[in-house]
Amino acid sequence: MEISLSVDLIATCWTTAGACEPLSSDDRSPLPIRQRVEAASEAGFRGFGIRHGDLREVEETLGFSAFRRMLDDHGMVHVELEFLGGWSSDDPEVRSASAVLRADLLRAAEALGARHIKVGGVLAAEGGTLDTDRVATRFARLAEDAAQAGTMVGLEPMPFFEIRTPQIAQEIVEKADHPSGGLFLDVWHVARAGVDYEDIAALSARQIIGVELDDASQYIAGTLWEDTHNARLFPGEGDLNVTSFVSAVKSTGYTGPFGIEMLSSDFRKLPLAEAVQRAYSTTRSVTTSA
Numbered sequence: 279m280e281i282s283l284s285v286d287l288i289a290t291c292w293t294t295a296g297a298c299e300p301l302s303s304d305d306r307s308p309l310p311i312r313q314r315v316e317a318a319s320e321a322g323f324r325g326f327g328i329r330h331g332d333l334r335e336v337e338e339t340l341g342f343s344a345f346r347r348m349l350d351d352h353g354m355v356h357v358e359l360e361f362l363g364g365w366s367s368d369d370p371e372v373r374s375a376s377a378v379l380r381a382d383l384l385r386a387a388e389a390l391g392a393r394h395i396k397v398g399g400v401l402a403a404e405g406g407t408l409d410t411d412r413v414a415t416r417f418a419r420l421a422e423d424a425a426q427a428g429t430m431v432g433l434e435p436m437p438f439f440e441i442r443t444p445q446i447a448q449e450i451v452e453k454a455d456h457p458s459g460g461l462f463l464d465v466w467h468v469a470r471a472g473v474d475y476e477d478i479a480a481l482s483a484r485q486i487i488g489v490e491l492d493d494a495s496q497y498i499a500g501t502l503w504e505d506t507h508n509a510r511l512f513p514g515e516g517d518l519n520v521t522s523f524v525s526a527v528k529s530t531g532y533t534g535p536f537g538i539e540m541l542s543s544d545f546r547k548l549p550l551a552e553a554v555q556r557a558y559s560t561t562r563s564v565t566t567s568a
Contacts, residue, residue, distance in 0.1 A: 285565055288325030288356050288537035289318040290490060291332070293557050297546045300507045306331040309550060311340065315352050317550050321558040325356030325393070325535050330379060333359065333386050342389035349390070356535050358488070359383050360396035362431075365420055366413045366441070367400045380423070387429040393535075394430040394487050396462055399441035408440045414453035421459030432462030432487030437471040438502050444473060444481070451485055460487035464539060465523045466494055466510060470502060475519075475526040483531035490537040491561050493518050510542045512560040524568035536565055 292300065294314035295307035307314065311332065318326055326349060328336070336345050349357060362383055364376030383395050397420065399413070417433060424431045435447040447461050463486065468478065493516030499509040513520045524536070538561040545553055 285533075286324035286356060286535040287322070287558060287561055287565070288327055288358055288488075288535050289321070289323040289554060289557065290327035290358060290537040290539040291329040291360060293327070293538055293540045294318055294550065294554055295329075295332075295546075296550055296553075300541060301504075304331070305329065306335060311336050311345070312348060313550065315348055315354065317554040319352035319354065320551070321554045322562070323554075323558060324353060325358060325537070326354045327358035327360065327537065329360055330382060334382065337386065342386060346390050357387075357390050357392040358394060358396065358537065359387055359390075359392050359429075362395060362397040362420075363400060365397065366416055372400065380420070384423055384427040384429075387424070388427040392429045394432050394462075395424060396434055396488070397431050398434045398436055399439040401438060402440045402442065408446070410446070410449050410453060413441070414450045417450055417459055418454035418456050421454060421456035425456070425458040430458045430460065430487050432460055434462035434464060434467065435471065436464075436467045436506075438506075443471045444468060444478065448481065448485060460485050462486075462488045462490070463527065464490040464492070465513075465518055465520055466490075466492050466506060466539075468523065469494070469518045470498070470506070475523050478523065479526040479529045481530050483533070486527070486530060486532045486534070488534060488537060489527050489532065490539045491520055491524070491564065492539050492541070493520050507541050508543045510540060510545070512540065512556055513538065513564045514560050520564045521568045524565055528568060536561065 296309040298307050364372045433447045435441050491513045493511040493513050496517040498505045538557045
């Protein structure tokens with residue numbers, strides 16, 4: 279099944295972040311925000327992603343109104359904000375810290391007209407037994423907060439979180455039953471969790487908020503946590519059969535944008551323009567050949 283070239287692509291936060299350190303205490307990009315937006319625009323992207331640390335810096339130095347104008351001037355139709363975790367935790371301190379982050383992201387989403395906010399669970403090693411009813415109740419409240427801010431929340435399952443598969447996330451989304459809350463699917467997390475792409479094809483498009491692409495070797499480099507941050511490959515250049523994943527997503531009827539999330543030690547060494555252009559070209563290739 280062919281996907282039209284009209285499908286919009288989002289340069290997610292790490293794709294334009296340059297030589298940042300995702301596993302450090304300060305994961306902000308060292309690059310000026312204008313340079314990042316310009317690189318994404320020149321490559322052909324129609325969406326821009328940004329993380330909380332960089333978002334706060336933009337708010338303090340540029341202001342959200344000026345940032346929104348910058349995005350508009352560079353053809354950025356979609357704004358993606360991330361990442362909110364901790365909201366599903368039973369630990370009062372974790373949830374308190376998450377509430378502060380939540381308020382920041384929702385305020386920014388409303389000011390910037392963000393399409394969605396990416397959210398996830400807690401690390402499996404730090405959580406207890408997953409109670410999907412309890413989490414669904416909290417996710418419904420989060421989705422309602424998002425609706426009030428004019429945005430959506432996409433629940434991203436990850437194999438090292440307690441919400442580790444799309445099936446678990448789907449159960450939570452269905453129990454929450456809120457139009458502003460749905461699934462967020464990343465081919466890396468889907469594949470590393472051992473989920474068959476046929477299970478993705480069985481989803482309903484109305485349940486899917488967003489989709490991210492990348493690739494990886496069949497061999498895990500270090501821990502899953504290290505592999506996801508340091509060893510991803512450009513779409514189509516690894517072993518995950520990204521084209522089949524895209525076909526499975528498209529078969530659900532999903533017509534929203536696709537993001538490209540590049541996270542790797544090698545990627546962070548590339549000049550920004552080259553890195554972003556390669557991300558765009560490889561992603562465009564797999565979305566048009568699916």
